[in-house]
Each structure stands twice: as C-alpha cells, then as structure tokens.
Amino acid sequence: MSSPKPLEDKVLDILLSNAGSYVSGAEIASALGVSRMAVSKAVNNLKKKGHVIRSHPRLGYCYIDTDDLLYLEEYLRDLSTRLRYRVVYFEEATSTQDIARSLANAGVEEGTIVIAEKQSCGRGRLGRDWISPPGGLWFTIILRPPIPPSKITLLSLLTGCAVALGIMDITGLNPRLKWPNDVLLDEKKTAGILVEAVTETDLIKYAFVGIGVNVNNEIPREIADIATSVSQELGRRVSRVALMRAILKRLEELYTKLVYGYVDHIIKVWKSLSSTLGKRVVVYLSEKDKVEGLAIDVDSEGLLIVKTDEGKLVKIYFGDIIHLRHKTYSG
Ligand code: BTN
Numbered sequence: 001m002s003s004p005k006p007l008e009d010k011v012l013d014i015l016l017s018n019a020g021s022y023v024s025g026a027e028i029a030s031a032l033g034v035s036r037m038a039v040s041k042a043v044n045n046l047k048k049k050g051h052v053i054r055s056h057p058r059l060g061y062c063y064i065d066t067d068d069l070l071y072l073e074e075y076l077r078d079l080s081t082r083l084r085y086r087v088v089y090f091e092e093a094t095s096t097q098d099i100a101r102s103l104a105n106a107g108v109e110e111g112t113i114v115i116a117e118k119q120s121c122g123r124g125r126l127g128r129d130w131i132s133p134p135g136g137l138w139f140t141i142i143l144r145p146p147i148p149p150s151k152i153t154l155l156s157l158l159t160g161c162a163v164a165l166g167i168m169d170i171t172g173l174n175p176r177l178k179w180p181n182d183v184l185l186d187e188k189k190t191a192g193i194l195v196e197a198v199t200e201t202d203l204i205k206y207a208f209v210g211i212g213v214n215v216n217n218e219i220p221r222e223i224a225d226i227a228t229s230v231s232q233e234l235g236r237r238v239s240r241v242a243l244m245r246a247i248l249k250r251l252e253e254l255y256t257k258l259v260y261g262y263v264d265h266i267i268k269v270w271k272s273l274s275s276t277l278g279k280r281v282v283v284y285l286s287e288k289d290k291v292e293g294l295a296i297d298v299d300s301e302g303l304l305i306v307k308t309d310e311g312k313l314v315k316i317y318f319g320d321i322i323h324l325r326h327k328t329y330s331g
Pocket of ligand 1: 126137138140210
C-alpha cells in the first residue's frame with residue numbers, strides 16, 4: 001500500500017498546474033480540506049527547499065516555473081547563504097571548468113559560478129567527454145576550501161550529496177550515489193561531478209567543482225541504458241532555476257560543515273544516500289588493474305573500502321567502479 005501524499009506535495013501539484021498564475025490560499029485550502037495556515041506553512045517549506053513561489057497578500061501564491069538561467073543570479077539573492085554566489089552566464093562554452101580556471105586566475109571571488117546552456121568540449125572524470133546539450137545544468141563553482149589537497153575527495157563526496165539532496169528536494173525522487181559521486185536515479189546516471197584543483201604546497205588555492213545534471217535534455221540513444229534525466233524519471237519538465245537553488249543551498253550547508261571540520265557529518269550523509277555500500281563491485285584502477293569485492297565502508301577521508309574474496313581490505317583512492325548485480329558474497 002502506498003503512503004498518502006504529504007500536504008507539501010499536494011500543494012506543489014496545485015501550484016505547478018497553475019504555474020505563472022496566482023491561486024489563493026483559501027482556494028488551495030478548500031481543495032485539500034486543510035486550513036489556510038497549513039497551506040502557508042507548506043508553501044514556506046517549498047520555498048525553503050528552493051522552489052520559486054511568489055506570495056501576494058490578496059492574490060495568494062504563484063509558482064514561477066522559470067528556466068531562464070540568464071537571470072539566475074537574481075533568483076539566488078534570497079538564498080541568504082554565507083557563500084556569495086555570483087553567476088557568469090554563457091549561451092555556449094567549451095567547458096565551464098576552463099572558463100572558471102581563467103576567471104580564478106584573474107582574481108574572481110570564491111562562490112563564482114560559471115554556467116553554460118551547452119558545452120562543446122564538456123569534460124568528465126577519468127579523461128572522458130561529457131555530452132552537454134541544451135536543457136541540462138552544466139556549471140562550475142569556484143571554491144577555496146581550507147583543507148589539504150589530500151582531503152579533496154571529501155569535497156567531491158559532499159558535492160554528490162548536495163546534488164542528490166537538491167534533486168530530492170525539488171522532485172521528491174530518490175537519488176542514490178555511486179562512489180565517489182555519480183548521482184543515480186533508478187540505478188542510471190543522472191548527474192556527474194568533476195573536481196579539479198590548483199594546489200600550493202599543502203593548500204588548495206582553488207577548487208573547480210564541475211557539476212553536470214541531465215535535467216530536461218534528451219539522453220542520446222547510445223547511452224540510454226546507463227543514463228537518464230530528472231525529467232525522464234519524473235515524467236515532467238523541471239525548473240532548472242529551482243533545481244539550481246536547491247543544489248546550491250544544500251552545497252552551502254555541506255561545504256560549511258567541511259570548512260568547520262565536521263567531516264563525520266559529510267560521511268554520514270553520503271552513507272545515507274549510498275547505492276554502493278553493501279554491493280559487490282569491480283573497481284578499475286587502470287586498464288590492466290582491477291579490484292573485485294564487497295564495498296563495505298567509506299573512511300574519514302572519503303575513500304572506499306572494498307573487501308576482496310580473500311578477505312583483504314583495499315582502500316580505493318580513485319577509479320571507475322561498477323556495481324555488480326548479484327551479491328555472491330556476504331561477509
Ligand atoms: C563525470 O564524469 O561524471 C563528471 C562530469 C562533470 C561534467 C560537468 S558539466 C560542467 C563542468 N564542465 C565540464 O566540462 N565538466 C563539468
């Protein structure tokens with residue numbers, strides 16, 4: 001038996017089906033058989049999650065279903081985050097990673113976001129290409145985390161968490177993480193994260209946190225069995241502005257934890273979203289070298305611990321992991 005829909009979701013449905021027009025609190029309250037106060041509370045929670053909803057004392061509430069990334073910075077103003085997000089927008093870029101690097105060298109502040117409607121040379125992890133057609137979210141955030149370079153995996157893990165939680169906040173879907181930071185919906189890749197850094201002795205001078213989310217874009221047929229988009233899983237288009245706000249809000253919360261040294265919190269959140277732990281995996285360390293076993297844990301630096309069939313514990317620093325379907329080991 002499926003559990004009843006929370007009030008927040010029912011209010012969202014009404015607002016979405018009237019997107020762009022005002023619906024009064026009284027109308028929503030009577031349609032759902034609840035008080036106007038309950039409606040107002042639900043709307044506030046939706047706003048906190050990232051949805052853009054205008055409130056008017058007489059007219060009620062209006063869902064702003066905008067996809068216009070050109071004005072993103074305006075929509076980020078009320079987020080009241082410690083990090084001041086500034087947006088540099090491009091209709092087309094080679095890779096937002098490269099532009100972010102030049103801007104950082106030119107002295108832009110931490111929190112600067114480079115975003116593009118499409119990328120011609122999008123880069124993925126492990127030297128792969130990243131297909132970035134219109135309709136997705138392709139952006140890089142410039143950060144200066146006060147951590148040694150050896151801890152950069154934590155930044156990569158927390159970004160995966162922020163993207164997964166942001167998608168959850170806006171859509172109610174249940175994204176999971178494949179170590180270190182692939183965001184999966186229905187076990188198919190929906191978002192990927194590429195963290196690059198410029199280091200100076202034992203400090204990270206800049207980190208370029210590149211995030212690619214398949215949102216409303218088409219998934220090429222060649223990768224349809226391994227990749228999906230948020231809209232495909234949800235069955236409707238999603239406001240990229242709302243999703244951006246939700247991801248950036250979650251990122252700020254988790255990044256603050258990293259800055260203040262609450263590493264345990266980050267690991268705990270990652271584990272709660274993990275699809276990898278408890279699964280049998282193969283980790284390709286290079287073309288010739290692989291490790292196979294059960295993914296049993298993630299340590300305090302974010303490294304994956306795999307227990308091989310011989311009972312050896314192997315720490316994985318990086319690599320491409322594959323989840324095996326059948327659990328043939330239960331140690
Ligand atoms: C992965 O391989 O999973 C990481 C994909 C990262 C893609 C993003 S899109 C924005 C930024 N610019 C790039 O060229 N890559 C990252």
